[in-house]
Amino acid sequence: xxxxxxxxxxxxxxxxxxxxxxxxxxxxxNKIKLRPHFKTHQSLEIGSWYKNxxxxxxxxxxxxxxxxFSDEWDDILIAFxxxxxxxxxxxxxSNKCNLSLLVDNFFxxxxxxxxxxxxxxxxxxIDVGYSRAGIQYTDLDxxxxxxxxxxxxxxxxxxxxxxHFGNTYNSKNEKDIVKKFKSSITKIEKLREKYKNxxxxxxxxxxxxxxxxxxxxxTEIRPGNFIFYDLFQHLIGSCKIEDIALRMICPxxxxxxxxxxxxxxxxxxxxSKDSFHKDDKQFYGYVYNYENLWNEKNRVGILKSLSQEHxxxxxxxxxxxxxxxxxxxxxxxxCLTVDKMQDFFIEENKYSIMx
Amino acid sequence: xxxxxxxxxxxxxxxxxxxxxxxxxxxxxNKIKLRPHFKTHQSLEIGSWYKNxxxxxxxxxxxxxxxxFSDEWDDILIAFxxxxxxxxxxxxxSNKCNLSLLVDNFFxxxxxxxxxxxxxxxxxxIDVGYSRAGIQYTDLDxxxxxxxxxxxxxxxxxxxxxxHFGNTYNSKNEKDIVKKFKSSITKIEKLREKYKNxxxxxxxxxxxxxxxxxxxxxTEIRPGNFIFYDLFQHLIGSCKIEDIALRMICPxxxxxxxxxxxxxxxxxxxxSKDSFHKDDKQFYGYVYNYENLWNEKNRVGILKSLSQEHxxxxxxxxxxxxxxxxxxxxxxxxCLTVDKMQDFFIEENKYSIMx
Numbered sequence: 139x140x141x142x143x144x145x146x147x148x149x150x151x152x153x154x155x156x157x158x159x160x161x162x163x164x165x166x167x168n169k170i171k172l173r174p175h176f177k178t179h180q181s182l183e184i185g186s187w188y189k190n191x192x193x194x195x196x197x198x199x200x201x202x203x204x205x206x207f208s209d210e211w212d213d214i215l216i217a218f219x220x221x222x223x224x225x226x227x228x229x230x231x232s233n234k235c236n237l238s239l240l241v242d243n244f245f246x247x248x249x250x251x252x253x254x255x256x257x258x259x260x261x262x263x264i265d266v267g268y269s270r271a272g273i274q275y276t277d278l279d280x281x282x283x284x285x286x287x288x289x290x291x292x293x294x295x296x297x298x299x300x301x302h303f304g305n306t307y308n309s310k311n312e313k314d315i316v317k318k319f320k321s322s323i324t325k326i327e328k329l330r331e332k333y334k335n336x337x338x339x340x341x342x343x344x345x346x347x348x349x350x351x352x353x354x355x356x357t358e359i360r361p362g363n364f365i366f367y368d369l370f371q372h373l374i375g376s377c378k379i380e381d382i383a384l385r386m387i388c389p390x391x392x393x394x395x396x397x398x399x400x401x402x403x404x405x406x407x408x409x410s411k412d413s414f415h416k417d418d419k420q421f422y423g424y425v426y427n428y429e430n431l432w433n434e435k436n437r438v439g440i441l442k443s444l445s446q447e448h449x450x451x452x453x454x455x456x457x458x459x460x461x462x463x464x465x466x467x468x469x470x471x472x473c474l475t476v477d478k479m480q481d482f483f484i485e486e487n488k489y490s491i492m493x
Numbered sequence: 494x495x496x497x498x499x500x501x502x503x504x505x506x507x508x509x510x511x512x513x514x515x516x517x518x519x520x521x522x523n524k525i526k527l528r529p530h531f532k533t534h535q536s537l538e539i540g541s542w543y544k545n546x547x548x549x550x551x552x553x554x555x556x557x558x559x560x561x562f563s564d565e566w567d568d569i570l571i572a573f574x575x576x577x578x579x580x581x582x583x584x585x586x587s588n589k590c591n592l593s594l595l596v597d598n599f600f601x602x603x604x605x606x607x608x609x610x611x612x613x614x615x616x617x618x619i620d621v622g623y624s625r626a627g628i629q630y631t632d633l634d635x636x637x638x639x640x641x642x643x644x645x646x647x648x649x650x651x652x653x654x655x656x657h658f659g660n661t662y663n664s665k666n667e668k669d670i671v672k673k674f675k676s677s678i679t680k681i682e683k684l685r686e687k688y689k690n691x692x693x694x695x696x697x698x699x700x701x702x703x704x705x706x707x708x709x710x711x712t713e714i715r716p717g718n719f720i721f722y723d724l725f726q727h728l729i730g731s732c733k734i735e736d737i738a739l740r741m742i743c744p745x746x747x748x749x750x751x752x753x754x755x756x757x758x759x760x761x762x763x764x765s766k767d768s769f770h771k772d773d774k775q776f777y778g779y780v781y782n783y784e785n786l787w788n789e790k791n792r793v794g795i796l797k798s799l800s801q802e803h804x805x806x807x808x809x810x811x812x813x814x815x816x817x818x819x820x821x822x823x824x825x826x827x828c829l830t831v832d833k834m835q836d837f838f839i840e841e842n843k844y845s846i847m848x
Contacts, residue, residue, distance in 0.1 A: 143578035144557065177801055199802045200758070202499065218802055219747045221758045222817045223498035242747050245816045270803055271747060271756050304800075392574045392597050392626060401626050403555070403576045407832045411766035445659075446532055446828060447554045447573055448625055461600045462577045473801060477762045478833075 142464060145404040146387045147475065147482040150432065153383035154365050155187055161346055161364055162191055168352045173197050173215060173339070175362025178473045180491035182210055183484075184365070197341075197360045201227050206492040208235045215339075216240060217300060217360060219263055219271050222249045229255050240300055242272045247284050250294060257293045260284075261300040261339065266325040268304035275301075275325045278332060285333075298337030298357070299329060306344040312375035319345040323353060330355050343367070347376040368472035369424055370414055379434040379468070384482075386467040386475065387428060388449065390459055398456050400439070402465060405447040409467075410474035421470070425451050428464035441467055497819060500759040501742045502830065502837040505787065508738035509720050510542055516701055516719055517546055523707045528552050528570060528694070530717025533828045535846035537565055538839075539720070552696075552715045556582050561847040563590045570694075571595060572655060572715060574618055574626050577604045584610050595655055597627045602639050605649060612648045615639075616655040616694065621680040623659035630656075630680045633687060640688075653692030653712070654684060661699035667730035674700040678708060685710045698722070702731040723827035724779055725769055734789040734823070739837075741822040741830065742783060743804065745814055753811050755794070757820060760802040764822075765829035776825070780806050783819035796822055 158174070165172040174188055175197040185196070185207065195213040198204045201224040204214045208231065215238040220228075231237060238259035241247045247260065262284055265272030273280055288296035303322045309315040326338060341360030352359075366384045367377040388404035413420045423441035430436045439453035453459060469475040476482065481490050513529070520527040529543055530552040540551070540562065550568040553559045556579040559569045563586065570593040575583075586592060593614040596602045602615065617639055620627030628635055643651035658677045664670040681693060696715030707714075721739045722732040743759035768775045778796035785791045794808035808814060824830040831837065836845050 141578075143576070143581075144555075200499075218758070219756060221498070221744050221746045223496075223744045223819075226498075243816060246747075249817070269752065270798075270800065270805060274751075389576050389578045391576045392601075396629075397624065401574060403573070406765065406767075406829060410761065411829070412761075443625075445625065446832075450625060461598060462604070464578075474761060474766070477801075 142387045143389065145389075145408040145479075147479040148385050148387060149184075149366065149482050149484050150383045151187070151484050153381065154184070155191070157365050157367065157377075157381060157383060158188060158191055158193075161359075161361060162193065164346075164350060165359060167350075168356070170352055170356055171195060171358040173341075173358050173360045174365070175199070175217065175341070175360050176207060177203065178362040178365055179476060180206075181482075181489055182207075183489045185210060197362065203492065204237065205231070208232055212236055214238065215261070215300075215360070217302075219243070220246055220250065222246055222253075225249075225253050228258075231256065238297065241284060244280070244283055244287070247287050247294070251287060251291045254293060257295065259297045260288050260294050261297055261337070264299050264301040264326070264329065266301050266303065266322040268302065270302075270304060272301060275329050281329075281333075296336070298339065299326070299333070300339045300360075301326060303340060303342045303345055306342050307374070309344060309374045312348055315344040315348050315375060319349055327353070327355075343371055344374060344376045347371070363473055366472040366476075368475075369468045369470045370412070372468075373414055373416065382434075382468050382472075384469075384472055384475070385431060386423070386469055386479075387464050388467060390461055390463040390465060393456065393459055393461060395456050398453055399442075400451045400453055400456070400459050402449040402451055403447065404449040404467070406444045407446055408475070408478055409441075409444055409449070409469050410471060410478050411444060412471035412474055414470050422449070423467040423469045425453070426466040426468075427458075428466050431466045434468070438465070497742045498744065500744075500763040500834075502834040503740050503742060504539075504721065504837050504839050505738045506542070506839050508736065509539070510546070512720050512722065512732075512736060512738060513543060513546055513548075516714075516716060517548065519701075519705060520714060523711075525707060525711055526550060526713040528696075528713050528715045529720070530554070530572065530696070530715050531562060532558065533717040533720055534831060535561075536837075536844055537562075538844045540565060552717065558847065559592065560586070563587055567591055569593065570616070570655075570715070572657070574598070575601055575605065577601055577608075580604075580608050583613075586611065593652065596639065599635070599638055599642070602642050602649070606642060606646050609648060612650065614652045615643050615649050616652055616692070619654050619656040619681070619684065621656050621658065621677040623657065625657075625659060627656065630684050636684075636688075651691075653694065654681070654688070655694045655715075656681060658695060658697045658700055661697050662729070664699060664729045667703055670699045670703050670730060674704055682708070682710075698726060699729060699731045702726070718828055721827040721831075723830075724823045724825045725767070727823075728769055728771065737789075737823050737827075739824075739827055739830070740786060741778070741824055741834075742819050743822060745816055745818040745820060748811065748814055748816060750811050753808055754797075755806045755808055755811070755814050755820075757804040757806055758802060759804040759822070761799045762801055763830070763833055764796075764799055764804070764824050765826060765833050766799060767826035767829055769825050777804070778822040778824045780808070781821040781823075782813075783821050786821045789823070793820070
C-alpha cells in the first residue's frame with residue numbers, strides 16, 4: 139500500500155462503479171433517465187466512469203461547474219435557480235452543449251428571455267416542503283405565468299419540473315426515507331394532474347437508493363452522493379457501510395492514554411465540518427486501522443472533534459496505536475470532504491477536482 | 494465598486510493593518526514577541542503587511558505551510574505536534590530558515606533525535622485544560638525527560654513551552670475571556686516555578702485582543718484570527734463589529750416573500766460550516782446590503798442555513814431585495830472561509846492563498 143504522510147483522500151473505483159450500476163439498473167427498469175449530480179465528485183476522471191456505463195446527461199450546481207464539464211459533456215442541467223449575474227458566461231457557452239436551466243421566479247425568466255441569446259431548456263424548480271428553493275407546488279397561476287412566457291420565447295423551451303426531496307435527509311431510518319419520498323411524490327402528483335405532457339425530475343440519494351418502483355410520470359432522477367455514499371447516508375439507512383467508496387487517511391501525531399484519545403493530522407480544512415448526532419453524541423467520522431482500510435467491521439474509534447488541522451479520535455483500545463501510524467476514516471459528508479481536499483487518489487494515481 | 498457575479502471574498506487592508514497594529518503595540522508595551530499565526534490568511538501578500546510593521550517571526554499549522562512561507566520568512570514555528578511522517582520534507586528544509594517544532598510526547602522527540610539531520614528549536618506543547626493537544630502542565634517528570642533528551646542532542650535545542658488557551662473560545666463575553674485567560678496563566682505559572690530560564694509562548698485571539706498587561710515571564714503571543722476577526726469573535730467580545738476586516742459578497746438568486754427569505758448563491762463550499770448559537774438560534778453570518786458594504790449598522794438579515802451552494806437568508810424587509818442584487822456577509826469563522834475560498838480581493842486585485 140502507498141505510504142501517505144499527510145491527510146489524503148482515497149477512492150475505491152470498484153465500489154463507486156458498483157454504486158452507479160445499482161442506481162442505473164433501477165432507473166433502467168423503471169424506464170427513467172439517470173442524470174447524476176456531479177457536485178459530489180467534480181472530476182472528469184470520475185465522470186468517465188458514468189460515461190462508460192452509458193450515462194450521457196449530468197446535473198451540476200453552478201454555472202462554473204457547467205462550464206468545467208462542458209468540455210466532455212453535452213447535456214447539462216444546472217440544478218440551482220439561475221444566477222442572472224452570470225449571463226455573460228451563459229451567452230458564451232458552447233452551442234454544442236444542450237443546456238438546461240432552473241428557474242423558480244418570474245423575474246429571472248423575464249431576464250433570460252431578454253438577455254440570453256442562445257437556446258436553452260427551462261425547468262421550474264418546485265418546492266415540495268423542503269423550503270430551501272422553488273415555487274410552492276400549489277402555486278399553479280405563478281407556474282402558468284412562467285410556462286406562458288416560455289411559450290412566447292424564441293429561445294426558452296419549457297421542459298418540465300425539477301424538485302429535490304431534501305427532507306429525506308432528515309430521516310432516522312429506511313422506513314422514514316420511504317415515507318418522506320411518498321409524501322413528496324403525492325405533492326408532485328397534484329402538479330401532474332394539471333401538467334401532463336412535461337418532464338418530472340426528482341432525486342436525492344436516500345430515496346434513489348431505497349425506492350425500487352417509481353410512478354410512471356417520473357421521467358428522471360438526479361442523485362449525486364450515491365457514487366461514494368458516506369457515514370451520514372449509512373446512518374440514516376441509505377446504504378450499507380461496505381458501500382461507502384471513499385476514505386480519508388490521516389497520520390497519528392500524538393497519543394493521550396489518560397483520556398483514550400489520539401490526535402490526528404486532519405481537521406476541518408480536510409473534512410469540512412458536517413457532523414452526525416446520535417444518542418446525544420456528535421461525531422465527524424468512524425475510524426479504522428489503515429491495515430484494515432476497507433474492512434468496516436473493525437472500527438477502532440470515533441472522530442469526536444475537529445479544529446482547523448487537528449482531529450481528536452476517541453479510541454477503544456489506546457494500546458493499539460503508535461505515533462506515525464496511519465488511520466482510515468469514513469467521513470460524515472463525502473461531497474464536502476471531496477470539495478475540501480481538491481485532490482484524491484485512486485490506487486497509485488492522483489487526480490484533482492475542478493478549480 | 495467592482496461588480497462581482499459569484500461568491501467572492503473581499504478583505505479590507507486598512508482594517509487588517511489596524512488590527513495588526515493594535516496587537517503589536519500591546520506586545521511591544523509588554524516587551525513580548527508577536528509571532529502571528531498565518532493559518533488564518535495563508536497568503537504571502539498579507540504576510541507582507543506584517544513584515545512592514547516589523548514582525549519577523551511567524552506561526553504556521555503544518556509542515557506544508559512552513560514550506561510555503563519559508564520562501565519569504567526565516568523564523569517559523571510549526572504550532573502543531575510534529576508529524577513524524579513528514580521527516581523527509583523537514584530534512585530538505587532550507588537551512589536559512591530558523592525552524593521551531595512542537596512536541597508533546599517522548600516518542601516524537603526520540604524520533605527527531607535519530608532521524609532529523611538539521612538544527613531545530615524544540616518547544617513542548619502544554620495542555621492547560623483545553624484537552625486537545627499537549628502534555629499536562631502537572632506532568633513534570635515527563636517534561637523533564639524531553640528536556641533531558643534535547644540536552645544530549647546535537648541538533649535539538651530546547652527553547653521553552655507553547656500553549657493555546659482554546660477554552661477562551663467557549664466564552665460568552667469579555668469578562669469570561671479574561672477569567673479563562675487568568676485561570677490558564679495560573680497553570681503556566683506553576684510550570685514557570687520550576688522552569689525559569691525558558692520561553693513561554695501563549696496566544697489565542699480572544700485573550701490577545703483583551704489582555705493589556707501580561708505576566709513578565711510570558712515571552713511571546715501567537716494569535717492569528719485577529720487580523721480579520723469574524724462574527725464569532727465579535728459575539729464573544731473579542732472585537733468590535735467594525736474591526737471585522739473581511740466580507741463575503743454573494744448574489745441574490747431568488748426571493749421567497751411568503752417566508753421572508755432570500756436564496757443566495759453561497760453555501761458551505763464557500764463559508765465552510767461553522768455556526769454560532771445564540772438565543773436558541775443557529776446562524777452562519779450577518780447580512781448587509783452591498784451598497785453599505787462596510788457599514789455594520791444597517792444589518793438586513795441573518796444567514797440561517799447553508800447547503801453545498803445554497804444559502805438561505807432570513808431578512809427583515811423582503812421589499813428591499815431584488816434578484817441580481819449582491820449582499821455582503823460577515824461570516825462566523827474567517828479562517829475557514831479563507832481556506833474554502835482560496836482566492837480573495839483587495840480592492841480591484843485578486844490574490845490566492847497557498848495551494
